[in-house]
Amino acid sequence: MVPFIALQLDRRSRVPLQRQLYDEIRTAILSGRLAPGARVPATRVLASDTGTSRNTVSGAFDQLLSEGYLEGKVGSGTYVAHMLPEDLLRVTRQPGPSRPVVARACLSRRGRMLGGIPASLRSREIATEQAFRTGLPAFDEFPRVLWARLGARLLRHAPSAVLTYGDPAGYRPLRRAIAEYLRAARGVNCSAEQVIVTAGSQQALDLAARLLLDPGDAAWVEDPGYLGARGALRAAGVRSIPVPVDSGGLSVVEGEKRAPEARLACVTPSHQYPLGMTMPLSRRTSLLAWARRHRAWIVEDDYDSEFRYSGRPLQALQGLDPIGCVIYTGTFSKVLFPSLRLGYMVVPESLVDTFVSARALADRHPPGLEQAIVAEFLAEGHFARHVRRMRTLYAERQEALVAALGRELAGAIETSPAEAGMNLTAWLRGNASDLELSNKAARVGVVVTPVSAYALEVKPRPGLLLGYAAFSTRQIREAVRKLAQIF
Numbered sequence: 001m002v003p004f005i006a007l008q009l010d011r012r013s014r015v016p017l018q019r020q021l022y023d024e025i026r027t028a029i030l031s032g033r034l035a036p037g038a039r040v041p042a043t044r045v046l047a048s049d050t051g052t053s054r055n056t057v058s059g060a061f062d063q064l065l066s067e068g069y070l071e072g073k074v075g076s077g078t079y080v081a082h083m084l085p086e087d088l089l090r091v092t093r094q095p096g097p098s099r100p101v102v103a104r105a106c107l108s109r110r111g112r113m114l115g116g117i118p119a120s121l122r123s124r125e126i127a128t129e130q131a132f133r134t135g136l137p138a139f140d141e142f143p144r145v146l147w148a149r150l151g152a153r154l155l156r157h158a159p160s161a162v163l164t165y166g167d168p169a170g171y172r173p174l175r176r177a178i179a180e181y182l183r184a185a186r187g188v189n190c191s192a193e194q195v196i197v198t199a200g201s202q203q204a205l206d207l208a209a210r211l212l213l214d215p216g217d218a219a220w221v222e223d224p225g226y227l228g229a230r231g232a233l234r235a236a237g238v239r240s241i242p243v244p245v246d247s248g249g250l251s252v253v254e255g256e257k258r259a260p261e262a263r264l265a266c267v268t269p270s271h272q273y274p275l276g277m278t279m280p281l282s283r284r285t286s287l288l289a290w291a292r293r294h295r296a297w298i299v300e301d302d303y304d305s306e307f308r309y310s311g312r313p314l315q316a317l318q319g320l321d322p323i324g325c326v327i328y329t330g331t332f333s334k335v336l337f338p339s340l341r342l343g344y345m346v347v348p349e350s351l352v353d354t355f356v357s358a359r360a361l362a363d364r365h366p367p368g369l370e371q372a373i374v375a376e377f378l379a380e381g382h383f384a385r386h387v388r389r390m391r392t393l394y395a396e397r398q399e400a401l402v403a404a405l406g407r408e409l410a411g412a413i414e415t416s417p418a419e420a421g422m423n424l425t426a427w428l429r430g431n432a433s434d435l436e437l438s439n440k441a442a443r444v445g446v447v448v449t450p451v452s453a454y455a456l457e458v459k460p461r462p463g464l465l466l467g468y469a470a471f472s473t474r475q476i477r478e479a480v481r482k483l484a485q486i487f
């Protein structure tokens, strides 16, 4: 049901109100403001909204019904016709902001630049049922009943603090719980005041790019690396300087050669995205030393460090930072679910106010109820339990994937178990094109992401990125069998 229709009637006009009403509704239909099939409000409601009599509205409706603009269904109201009368095709539409030619010419330079960012960096709805989409958690194992219970309890008893306009830095109990978790689990050096709850890590990356850098500044990005980080920098007018990664992650030596003057380095030291290596302590120290020498910033994107299966987890880079040049970001997209759109950033105390102001201007604050649910999820120990359970499950799923690839595709690919995360890289033997293979796989219903899609300048070894966390072992085996057909 269309809740209300904005109609403008001119009581001083000599055109009768019924005719004006007819014209207004007809124009709303023709301009698309009232879509085909939309249910229009009852005559009683429209009469009250427009301050006219019910007879006036009924008269206008009768005419629109008889001319085919509206359709009446006995007992179930009045609807905009699906098929408009043929002669309407000749009616000139009112010029409106949605006309593409006008709209494009009116955009600001920033608007044109943002609109030109490749579609792969813009959000889209991601189908979850197709193995091997990367970066998705196990939706089938998410504790929905528990989540619903916490949500229902909160809705019934939540203080108005949860429902009112909130603190742009985030709900205080959640900020406290995140700080406690990060100190204990990740060795992050922070107080709750330094934690800002964001709309996923993407908002944290966007804020960091816009608030720390000026348009035209240079920033190091990992090559291959995360498209979301590059997109946020580009949207802020920042020049991304691709820095190759090796077995220790981003090469600081290469970065210094290419752009020693860069103002920021964007890194995934716990688990390089997409290749999966961990940055060793010596590399972390030299990255921090570079930042210190050049008064540059480091953005540490710690997006999935909860899932480590082997090897020693290293303390977050932020915890080693003696001068406060690291902005730490994390997300609940991987441990909980991505549509929750909750993540966090830890910023030096002196920057908290600036980041919080900018955040408030973008979208005021994160949603109160969801924050309160996550706060309880953490405080009651469900978060830690869920991470432990998922770690075991993902290790099993990864094992099933490695085994299936070994059985079906041993001659064509090379792979070794990933130490952490939710994706596995299958390296192609020989000189096959990973992009071509990924297109072929899509045709048999399997999603594999080419490593080359994440590269800027380097030509990485051809490989396919396979997300395994969200798929049952049966789905994994079936998808590998399908994959084997195309090799």
Ligand SMILES: Cc1ncc(COP(=O)(O)O)c(C=O)c1O
Pocket: 135, 199, 200, 201, 202, 203, 226, 228, 268, 273, 301, 303, 330, 331, 332, 333, 338, 342, 343
């Ligand atoms: C490297 C990296 N950082 C961050 C994220 C999470 O983004 P968000 O928290 O905005 O969902 C992802 C998700 O795929 C990622 O791969």
